[in-house]
Amino acid sequence: MQWILNFLTSSIGKKFVMSFTGLFLISFLIIHLIGNLQLLYSDGGEAFNKYAYFMTSNPLIKTVSIGLYTGILLHAFLGLAIYFKNKKSKGKKYAVSTSANASFAAKQMALLGTLILAFILIHMGDFWFKMKFTDQIIPVDYDGMQVKDLYAQVSTTFSKPFFVGIYILGMIALAFHLWHGFQSAFQTLGLNHKKYTPIIQGLGKIFSILVPAAFALIPILMYLNR
Amino acid sequence: MQLKLKVWRQKNAKTNGEFQTYSVTASEHMSFLEMLDVLNEELISKKEDPIAFEHDCREGICGTCNLVIDGRPHGPMQGTTTCQLHMRSFKDGDTIVIEPWRAEAFPIIKDLVVDRSAFDRIIQSGGYISVNTGQAMDGNAIPVEKDLAIKAFDAATCIGCGACVAACPNGSAMLFTAAKVSHLGLLPQGKVEHTKRTRSMVDQMDKEGFGNCSNVGACEVECPKEISIENIARMNRSYVAAVFGSDE
Numbered sequence A: 001m002q003w004i005l006n007f008l009t010s011s012i013g014k015k016f017v018m019s020f021t022g023l024f025l026i027s028f029l030i031i032h033l034i035g036n037l038q039l040l041y042s043d044g045g046e047a048f049n050k051y052a053y054f055m056t057s058n059p060l061i062k063t064v065s066i067g068l069y070t071g072i073l074l075h076a077f078l079g080l081a082i083y084f085k086n087k088k089s090k091g092k093k094y095a096v097s098t099s100a101n102a103s104f105a106a107k108q109m110a111l112l113g114t115l116i117l118a119f120i121l122i123h124m125g126d127f128w129f130k131m132k133f134t135d136q137i138i139p140v141d142y143d144g145m146q147v148k149d150l151y152a153q154v155s156t157t158f159s160k161p162f163f164v165g166i167y168i169l170g171m172i173a174l175a176f177h178l179w180h181g182f183q184s185a186f187q188t189l190g191l192n193h194k195k196y197t198p199i200i201q202g203l204g205k206i207f208s209i210l211v212p213a214a215f216a217l218i219p220i221l222m223y224l225n226r
Numbered sequence B: 001m002q003l004k005l006k007v008w009r010q011k012n013a014k015t016n017g018e019f020q021t022y023s024v025t026a027s028e029h030m031s032f033l034e035m036l037d038v039l040n041e042e043l044i045s046k047k048e049d050p051i052a053f054e055h056d057c058r059e060g061i062c063g064t065c066n067l068v069i070d071g072r073p074h075g076p077m078q079g080t081t082t083c084q085l086h087m088r089s090f091k092d093g094d095t096i097v098i099e100p101w102r103a104e105a106f107p108i109i110k111d112l113v114v115d116r117s118a119f120d121r122i123i124q125s126g127g128y129i130s131v132n133t134g135q136a137m138d139g140n141a142i143p144v145e146k147d148l149a150i151k152a153f154d155a156a157t158c159i160g161c162g163a164c165v166a167a168c169p170n171g172s173a174m175l176f177t178a179a180k181v182s183h184l185g186l187l188p189q190g191k192v193e194h195t196k197r198t199r200s201m202v203d204q205m206d207k208e209g210f211g212n213c214s215n216v217g218a219c220e221v222e223c224p225k226e227i228s229i230e231n232i233a234r235m236n237r238s239y240v241a242a243v244f245g246s247d248e
Helices: A003-007 A011-042 A048-058 A058-092 A109-126 A128-133 A150-157 A161-189 A196-224 B033-045 B117-124 B146-156 B163-167 B174-185 B194-207 B218-222 B232-243
Strands: A139-142 A145-148 B002-009 B018-025 B095-099 B108-110
Touching: A003 A011, A003 B232, A011 A048, A011 A058, A011 A161, A011 A196, A011 B163, A011 B232, A048 A058, A048 A128, A048 A145, A048 B194, A058 A109, A109 A128, A109 A161, A128 A150, A145 B095, A150 A196, A161 A196, A161 B232, B018 B033, B108 B117, B117 B174, B117 B194, B146 B174, B163 B174, B163 B218, B174 B194, B174 B218, B194 B232
Parallel strands: B002 B095
Antiparallel strands: A139 A145, B002 B018
């Protein structure tokens, strides 16, 4: 089994883990966005609250969510470990730095990732933690079904300009992170091809703009319609 | 043309270096290295220590004239080495900053000269084909698909200068190693040892302390031979195949 450990600690092995967890988190973003768009229904939050109840009570979702938390932690901490290793490998920096050969997003993946991690902590502290571990969120009754009114909590949060700002900033960081990360994951996995790579790069750019923009639209619209 | 140079001066690996400023009169027809030769002549005649910089063929194939000029390995021109850079790329009165390659695995020997023997050890770990070559074979004795021949040849243009490592914000040697792996592995003679070679060369690359590739792509922009990062993807594929597909 030593060979697995050797692979996972090799430069390419570490990047493979980053790619796989990154692509997994990208797939999560799609599911998360589809669920969240229910916040925009004008039904007083019924669809969203029922969805939130399903997501926190279904045993299959609960199992998958453990994988998700592991994925986030692995991606974040391995990413930071790679950042510090690379900083050491670079050694002294140049007196003249140039942007002629690399994009901002590619060079700042660690910084963007840290911002996203900070955003996730604020985000989960405000919704996930309060939903799962406190009684701060008051239940509502839908035809005899007692469901925590997470929609009300979300509306309260998004009535504060400060939080709307944090969400917008978080999504900007995510957009830049995906701008590089989406196509980079495929390159690391060795999936580079004359015909398909331009398509992957194009899809990555569309994804990195559309998905964070749609996420950011939710707090903006909820703030405007409060 | 009148130029101001800010040059990194460092006595040896153990001392701390610093920038020193020089004025030099050059002609726009000079190559960058000839301009430095002129400056060194002046320094020698003033009994000062000339600036140490590596150079050999001065025709873009030896991979030794390694300088970071204004933040870019081999200077502002695309697809050229420093010796192929001419002073007409600069303007009269310019200040030019000249630094050595920066990477943990390339320690500075003196001034602008770095020790690139880490590359030699990567080659020694597998960058060869274990057959008795005997006399030179007829060029067409083994048929090679044209497309593969072109890819192998493109990778084989790597001169091992280390601009990829110098340009990489992670100090990674992936483009160099991948070029060597592709150059040999795409051809029938090199295919036999391809997976084993990839594994030992990547392992040696890691041992030398190079950083981890994050697909920034600065390497392929600064490579004087314009070697593509598609070689890195190929190396990643064959590394995984080597790890998961072998008995070891």
